[in-house]
Amino acid sequence: xxxxxxxxxxxxxxDEPDILRSFGHNYGEEFEILTAEGGEEALLILERHPVAVIxxxxxxxxxxxxxxxxxxxxxxxxxxxxxxxxxxxxxxxxNAVNASQIxxxxxxxxxxxxxxxxxxxxxxxxxxxxxxxxxxxxxxDLNSRLSDENAYLREATVASSEIVGESAGIRNVLELVARxxxxxxxxxxxxxxxxxxxxxxxxxxxASPRREHLFVAVNCAALxxxxxxxxxxxxxxxxxxxxxxxxxxMFEVADGGTLFLDExxxxxxxxxxxxxxxxxxxxxxxxxxxxxxxVDVRVVAATNRNLRDELTAGRFREDLYFRLSVxxxxxxxxxxxxxxxxxxxxxxxxxLAAQLKKRVEGPTPEALALxxxxxxxxxxxxxxxxxxxxxxxxxxGAALSEDxxxxxxxRLANQDGDxxxxxxxxxxxxxxxxxxxxxxxxxxxxxxxxxxxITYRGLLKKMKRLGMI
Numbered sequence: 349x350x351x352x353x354x355x356x357x358x359x360x361x362x363d364e365p366d367i368l369r370s371f372g373h374n375y376g377e378e379f380e381i382l383t384a385e386g387g388e389e390a391l392l393i394l395e396r397h398p399v400a401v402i403x404x405x406x407x408x409x410x411x412x413x414x415x416x417x418x419x420x421x422x423x424x425x426x427x428x429x430x431x432x433x434x435x436x437x438x439x440x441x442x443n444a445v446n447a448s449q450i451x452x453x454x455x456x457x458x459x460x461x462x463x464x465x466x467x468x469x470x471x472x473x474x475x476x477x478x479x480x481x482x483x484x485x486x487x488x489d490l491n492s493r494l495s496d497e498n499a500y501l502r503e504a505t506v507a508s509s510e511i512v513g514e515s516a517g518i519r520n521v522l523e524l525v526a527r528x529x530x531x532x533x534x535x536x537x538x539x540x541x542x543x544x545x546x547x548x549x550x551x552x553x554x555a556s557p558r559r560e561h562l563f564v565a566v567n568c569a570a571l572x573x574x575x576x577x578x579x580x581x582x583x584x585x586x587x588x589x590x591x592x593x594x595x596x597x598m599f600e601v602a603d604g605g606t607l608f609l610d611e612x613x614x615x616x617x618x619x620x621x622x623x624x625x626x627x628x629x630x631x632x633x634x635x636x637x638x639x640x641x642x643v644d645v646r647v648v649a650a651t652n653r654n655l656r657d658e659l660t661a662g663r664f665r666e667d668l669y670f671r672l673s674v675x676x677x678x679x680x681x682x683x684x685x686x687x688x689x690x691x692x693x694x695x696x697x698x699x700l701a702a703q704l705k706k707r708v709e710g711p712t713p714e715a716l717a718l719x720x721x722x723x724x725x726x727x728x729x730x731x732x733x734x735x736x737x738x739x740x741x742x743x744x745g746a747a748l749s750e751d752x753x754x755x756x757x758x759r760l761a762n763q764d765g766d767x768x769x770x771x772x773x774x775x776x777x778x779x780x781x782x783x784x785x786x787x788x789x790x791x792x793x794x795x796x797x798x799x800x801x802i803t804y805r806g807l808l809k810k811m812k813r814l815g816m817i
Contacts, residue, residue, distance in 0.1 A: 480554075793808070
């Protein structure tokens with residue numbers, strides 16, 4: 349889902365009214381901008397308002413930016429802090445960074461678009477940290493309730509990543525996640541588009557000792573080579589046209605945590621050499637910088653391509669491949685785990701209905717039967733689209749019937765040409781789902797009925813019709 353940046357207020361503190369007006373004029377439509385003409389006024393605002401990002405001028409009368417940002421930490425410790433500076437007092441900047449955990453500093457005069465991107469990234473960092481903290485609390489709660497470490501890791505993985513399913517393929521993925529998560533080992537996640545590679549990466553992070561630090565995801569296919577290099581490694585002011593200030597790369601932002609490199613196969617051979625250096629030496633060198641910086645980052649990479657084919661074609665470095673694939677993990681496509689489709693469909697119905705604020709019942713047995721016969725080339729993402737479409741078309745309170753599914757899915761019914769055959773397959777499917785639900789519930793029919801989303805009386809009626817009682 350697209351992030352709504354206006355939900356994250358930005359507080360701008362500067363003793364120059366023109367600067368404050370320029371923030372409102374340039375960024376007021378995209379962000380909620382709060383302003384203060386000094387540190388004292390800003391501290392009062394922080395007492396009353398939750399703020400995601402604080403932008404403060406370094407040189408202000410009565411209370412300078414360093415002192416204000418230091419005091420702001422007691423009121424809003426989670427806010428992302430940016431300092432504005434119009435002079436080159438390096439000692440003051442160092443003191444500000446050390447005292448106030450500055451995310452980035454911006455020099456005056458700044459490039460409006462550059463500053464806009466800085467605000468966007470700051471809000472994303474804040475949102476990621478908040479989400480990670482929420483998941484950390486989930487994990488702490490699970491840890492208090494489960495004494496067995498393996499069970500804890502399994503439950504933590506499912507709770508934090510929404511990896512849903514009971515097939516052998518998914519059980520194997522969860523087992524591998526539980527085994528590799530406690531280590532610092534680099535992981536290569538492979539799977540078709542829509543199988544949930546980022547969810548697996550997040551699960552590894554949340555079940556690891558790094559879970560209290562950031563999980564940062566970068567889509568390598570979405571950026572050009574030059575932009576991606578700057579995004580990953582950062583850059584120095586003046587390193588290229590438009591670089592009006594220093595910028596941290598995502599390796600430094602994720603220091604202590606996990607960096608997820610999605611679509612790693614789309615990087616150029618030149619950039620692959622620089623990634624290899626980071627993995628080997630644990631150092632990054634920003635564009636235009638002569639010094640390298642140490643980073644402690646756990647890398648999880650992902651691709652939907654066969655990297656061995658990329659090696660043969662000369663599009664991927666062999667040394668980087670072996671460095672990344674220390675622990676390969678393959679997510680099976682949905683067509684190879686059809687037993688998970690009903691479980692996923694019910695789970696997605698609950699989650700998406702809540703997001704859409706619409707009360708509906710789960711898919712009918714006939715709808716589940718049709719869904720389970722589809723190959724889903726788009727995997728879980730395609731299934732989620734089907735469920736969301738059905739929820740939007742359904743009447744409030746109604747079940748998701750087969751007629752709400754797309755033409756692609758419904759065409760499967762027409763291919764049979766025999767209603768009796770379709771009914772037989774539907775009955776067989778219902779019978780198997782009831783059997784599995786009873787097995788999981790230990791034979792307790794009321795619990796099985798709850799899992800299937802039907803009443804106890806409805807379950808008995810179906811079991812009688814299907815010859816199960």
